[in-house]
Amino acid sequence: xxxxxxxxxxxxxxxxxxxxxxxxxxxxxxxxxxxxxxxxxxxxxxxxxxxxxxxxxxxxxxxxxxxxxxxxxxxxxxxxxxxxxxxxxxxxxxxxxxxxxxxxxxxxxxxxxxxxxxxxxxxxxxxxxxxxxxxxxxxxxxxxxxxxxxxxxxxxxxxxxxxxxxxxxxxxxxxxxxxxxxxxxxxxxxxxxxxxxxxxxxxxxxxxxxxxxxxxxxxxxxxxxxxxxxxxxxxxxxxxxxxxxxxxxxxxxxxxxxxxxxxxxxxxxxxxxxxxxxxxxxxxxxxxxxxxxxxxxxxxxxxxxxxxxxxxxxxxxxxxxxxxxxxxxxxxxxxxxxxxxx
Numbered sequence: 635x636x637x638x639x640x641x642x643x644x645x646x647x648x649x650x651x652x653x654x655x656x657x658x659x660x661x662x663x664x665x666x667x668x669x670x671x672x673x674x675x676x677x678x679x680x681x682x683x684x685x686x687x688x689x690x691x692x693x694x695x696x697x698x699x700x701x702x703x704x705x706x707x708x709x710x711x712x713x714x715x716x717x718x719x720x721x722x723x724x725x726x727x728x729x730x731x732x733x734x735x736x737x738x739x740x741x742x743x744x745x746x747x748x749x750x751x752x753x754x755x756x757x758x759x760x761x762x763x764x765x766x767x768x769x770x771x772x773x774x775x776x777x778x779x780x781x782x783x784x785x786x787x788x789x790x791x792x793x794x795x796x797x798x799x800x801x802x803x804x805x806x807x808x809x810x811x812x813x814x815x816x817x818x819x820x821x822x823x824x825x826x827x828x829x830x831x832x833x834x835x836x837x838x839x840x841x842x843x844x845x846x847x848x849x850x851x852x853x854x855x856x857x858x859x860x861x862x863x864x865x866x867x868x869x870x871x872x873x874x875x876x877x878x879x880x881x882x883x884x885x886x887x888x889x890x891x892x893x894x895x896x897x898x899x900x901x902x903x904x905x906x907x908x909x910x911x912x913x914x915x916x917x918x919x920x921x922x923x924x925x926x927x928x929x930x931x932x933x934x935x936x937x938x939x940x941x942x943x944x945x946x947x948x949x950x951x952x953x954x955x956x957x958x959x960x961x962x963x964x965x966x967x968x969x970x971x972x973x974x975x976x
Contacts, residue, residue, distance in 0.1 A: 639695050641906075641940035648865065648894040649699045650692050652685065653975035654710040655900050656967070660734050661770040662758070664797055665831050665971050668960055672967045678901040680917060682716045688898065688916055689720065691930045695937065699728040701754075703975030705900075708737040714748035721749025732756060732795070732975075736773045738780025746787045753784055754793040754822075759803045760813050768802065781817045792819040793880075798841035799826050807846065808853045815877055822868045822880035828948065828956050829908055830971030831963060835956045843883035847871070850879075865892045888945035896937070897974050905974055906936065909944025909957060913968060 640646050656674045658666060680688070689700065700720060707713060720729050730752040731745070738755070745753075757777055759765050765774040784792060794814045798804060807823070814821035823846050828835040850873070851857050860870040860878060867889060868880030897905045902917025914936050919929060948954060958969045967973050 639934050639938055641937055643891070643941060643943070645892070645940075646894050647692070647695050647697055647896060647937050649701065649896070650689065650697045651701050651703050651895060651897040651975045652689070653703045653705065653898065653900045653973065654685075654707045654713065654716065655679070655705040656970070656973040657709045658705040658734070658972050659709060659736055659771070660706070660773070662756075662797075663768055663770075663834065664799065664826055667831065667834050668963075671970070671972075672964050674899075674901045674967065674973065678917065680900065680902050682712075682719060684902070684917070684920055685716060686719050686723075687920060687926070688902070688929070689726075690723070691926060691933055692896075693723065693725045694930055695933055698725055699730070700726055702729075702731040704732075705972045705975075706734055706737070707731055708733055708741050710900075714741070714744040717745060717748035717750050728752065730754065733780075735777035735780035736771075737776075739776060739783045742780065742783045742789070743787045746789060750789075752791050752793075753789050754795055755781060755784075755819070756795045756797075757810075758796050758799075759806055760809060761803075761806060764803060764806075781819065785818055790818075792817070794819045794821050795824055795882075796821060797824045797826055798846060800839045800841050802839075804841050804845075804849070807849050811850065811873075811877070811879060814879070820878055820880065822882060824882040825885040827884055828954065830957065830969055830974065832971070833956050833958070833960050833963070837885075837954060840885050842886045843869070843881045844886075846881055865889075865894050884945050885949065888943075888949050890943035890946045893942075899968060899974050903968050903974070904933075904936070905968075906940045907942030907944045908974075909948065910942060911966075911969065913974075 728751055731750055732754045735755040758768055762774050766772050796810055811821055826840045854873045858872050860872055867882045870878055870880045872878050903913040904916050905913040963969055
C-alpha cells in the first residue's frame with residue numbers, strides 16, 4: 635500500500651500502536667515505579683466498535699500494521715473479539731501484540747484462533763529474584779509457561795523484549811540469548827528509555843548498543859549486522875552460528891528519520907511521537923458525531939503537519955533527565971508509557 639500522506643519530514647504512516655488498556659498486572663521499575671497511579675475513567679475507554687472505526691480511517695492513510703499494547707492488553711475483557719474484528723480487514727497485513735506473558739497460558743489459543751499474527755513478550759530477566767525485584771510480582775514461571783503454550787498453539791516469529799539496565803540485568807545477556815533460542819524466539823535488547831513513567835531514569839543506567847555488542851562478542855566472537863529491510867525499530871545482528879537478535883537503541887542512536895509509527899491510547903488520544911507531550915483527542919471527535927470523512931481529514935491534517943523527532947532532540951540534551959516528574963504524571967496520565975503504549 636502506498637501512502638499519499640507523508641509528514642513534513644517525508645515519513646509515511648504505516649504502523650499504529652493501539653493501546654487497549656492502561657492497567658497492568660506487573661509493576662516494572664522502569665515503567666511503573668510509583669506506589670499509586672491515576673487510571674483512565676472506564677467510560678472514556680473506546681469500545682471495540684469505536685476502535686475499529688478509527689482503525690478503518692487510519693488504514694486509508696496507509697496503515698497496514700497494528701500492534702495491540704497496554705498496559706497489559708490481556709487485561710482487556712474479550713480481547714480476542716477485537717482481534718477477530720481487526721483480522722477481518724485484509725488491508726492489515728500484520729496484527730501483533732506486546733504482552734508481559736503472565737496471562738498467555740490462559741489466552742494463547744484464543745488469540746491464535748481469533749487471527750493474531752505475532753507476539754512480543756516483554757521479559758527482562760530469567761532470574762526469579764531479579765524478576766521479583768524488577769516487577770514486584772512472582773510470576774516468572776507463568777511467563778515461561780506462556781511462551782511454551784504460545785509456541786504449542788502455533789505462534790511463530792515470536793520476539794522477546796528485554797530492557798537493558800546497568801547493574802540490574804546486564805549480567806544476564808548471554809543467558810537471555812540462550813533462553814530465547816530455546817524458546818524459538820528472537821531476543822531484542824532495548825536501551826533503557828527516559829519516557830513516561832521512567833521517573834528514576836539516569837543516563838548511567840543505560841546499557842548502550844555498543845556495550846551490549848561488546849558483552850556478547852566476548853562470549854560468542856564476531857557478530858555481524860543483518861541488512862535492514864524495513865523501518866522496524868530494532869537493528870538486527872547475527873552470532874557466528876546464525877542466531878539472530880536485535881537492539882533498539884533509541885537513546886544513543888535514535889531512528890526518528892524512519893519512524894512511521896503513531897500511538898492511540900485506550901481512551902482515544904492520538905500521539906504522533908513517543909515523546910510527545912500533547913495529542914489529538916479522537917474520542918471526543920467520534921463521540922461528537924463526526925463523520926468518517928471528517929475524521930479521515932483530521933487524521934490527514936495532523937499527520938501531514940507532523941515534524942516530531944523526540945528521541946533525536948533528547949539525545950542532544952546536555953542535562954538529560956527523565957521526561958516527567960511523578961507530579962506531572964498524576965496531572966497528565968497520558969504521559970505514562972503504560973497509558974500510551976510502547
